[in-house]
Amino acid sequence: MTVSNFAARLLAWHRKHGRHDLPWQHPRTPYRVWLSEIMLQQTQVQTVIPYFENFLRQFPHLPDLAAAPAEAVMKAWAGLGYYSRARNLHKAAQHCMAYHAGALPDDFDGLLALPGIGRSTAGAILSQAHGSRHAIVDGNVKRVLTRHFAITGDAGSSAVDKRLWQLAESLLPETHLADYSQAIMDLGATVCSSRNPKCTACPIAQDCQALAAGTVLNAPGRKPAKSVPERETYVVLARCRTGAILLEQRPDHGIWGGLYSLPEADDSGRAVAIAHRYITAKKPATVSLPAFKHLFSHFRLNIHPVLLDGCTAKSHIEDNDRMRWATPDDLSKLGLPAPIQKLLKRLP
Structure with missing residues (x-):
């Protein structure tokens, strides 16, 4: 040939x-x-x-x-x-x-x-x-x-x-x-x-x-497949009566780099504690929402959402802070990870 x-x-x-x-x-x-x-x-x-x-x-x-x-x-x-x-x-x-x-x-x-x-x-x-x-x-x-x-x-x-x-x-x-x-x-x-x-x-x-x-x-030949590891994360969904949601801009490197997402931690208590820094007056009750999975190329992420509804947002956040309260109009303009977008759409 x-x-x-x-x-x-x-x-x-x-x-x-x-x-x-x-x-x-x-x-x-x-x-x-x-x-x-x-x-x-x-x-x-x-x-x-x-x-x-x-x-x-x-x-x-x-x-x-x-x-x-x-x-x-x-x-x-x-x-x-x-x-x-x-x-x-x-x-x-x-x-x-x-x-x-x-x-x-x-x-x-x-x-x-x-x-x-x-x-x-x-x-x-x-x-x-x-x-x-x-x-x-x-x-x-x-x-x-x-x-x-x-x-x-x-x-x-x-x-x-x-x-x-x-x-x-x-x-x-x-x-x-x-x-x-x-x-x-x-x-x-x-x-x-x-x-x-x-x-x-x-x-x-x-x-x-x-x-x-x-x-x-x-063909093509590949390395032997490895089992997909699983990770757990807890995200806090703090929502004001106005519909504003507390978001955190993720670091440029890593998963969902540069996007806005919900604040997260390795357990629900820590995730909620993050949100409380940006809430005034009486702290709302926490409600655990159904967990769901998101598959990345190299691991499976189990996401456990915690809802804080009816929050009163602090009026000021430091300029160098990566947190912000996003209005419903803001949410339509910001880049959010696909699973977080789906979670927000499922909220009543």
């Missing part, structure tokens, strides 16, 4: 069966490609599309994103998870305004220097927005290559990763780079899928080594 043959078959398949109506493809500008690639990390296309369209309505161009308050960016991102992606987008946009005349760099090293942009994302921007000859090795591409070339071992290891990059770069065609990048990602997403691959519809199945060996579902 020649390099041109591999790429030619993918391109021919993509012309008939690939995805041509994704919102970031029309127009395929560097900003739109960048935004879509960041959102698509760890997130499926159908989930990303409404977030992408909403994000563009609020921040249609890079300067709009750079000038936006961090709270507005986090609000637009809320629900997509992996919130460091949003913080890095914002920082990268501001860096571009300061050092690149308000545009993304059009060279590999310049892109790689920006927060949140790695080798594959830089390649995606350059190949799709500029038609440059750069490879992409995202999860979909890894799946296609490890199966087609029967590459064994943990796909996350440095040795396998190096081999995949060598293959990806050797298979690049001389032309039609934007379409080729989209084609190999589409193949992994729609045909060479992780659980139910459609091998009979694959344009490169005739020389797929994993298919010939009957090991398609064994």
Whole structure:
């Protein structure tokens, strides 16, 4: 099999069966490609599309994103998870305004220097927005290559990763780079899928080594799965008669970084004690609400809410404090974690 043959078959398949109506493809500008690639990390296309369209309505161009308050960016991102992606987008946009005349760099090293942009994302921007000859090795591409070339071992290891990059770069065609990048990602997403691959519809199945060996579902290789640990947290839902809710802005790093959430602690007494610092007059009774679970990629969080209803809020909070009383109107503008949003919506 020649390099041109591999790429030619993918391109021919993509012309008939690939995805041509994704919102970031029309127009395929560097900003739109960048935004879509960041959102698509760890997130499926159908989930990303409404977030992408909403994000563009609020921040249609890079300067709009750079000038936006961090709270507005986090609000637009809320629900997509992996919130460091949003913080890095914002920082990268501001860096571009300061050092690149308000545009993304059009060279590999310049892109790689920006927060949140790695080798594959830089390649995606350059190949799709500029038609440059750069490879992409995202999860979909890894799946296609490890199966087609029967590459064994943990796909996350440095040795396998190096081999995949060598293959990806050797298979690049001389032309039609934007379409080729989209084609190999589409193949992994729609045909060479992780659980139910459609091998009979694959344009490169005739020389797929994993298919010939009957090991398609064994690739890509992974480390042995570990049991998912569980953690417990108690959140206090302090609510005034006006409907205002006590919120705490979380640190930039860690779970739900930069978002506003309910104050929390490792037991209900401590959580309630936090809220009492911001309440005046008679302290309301506490009511335990039903606990619920939220699954992260690496652990399961058991959330135990405690309600303090009918509070009287203190009129002043120190400027350097990360706490605030948020009115119902504020809540619609702030970025809150998805499980906290659901909890608030369930309140009578």
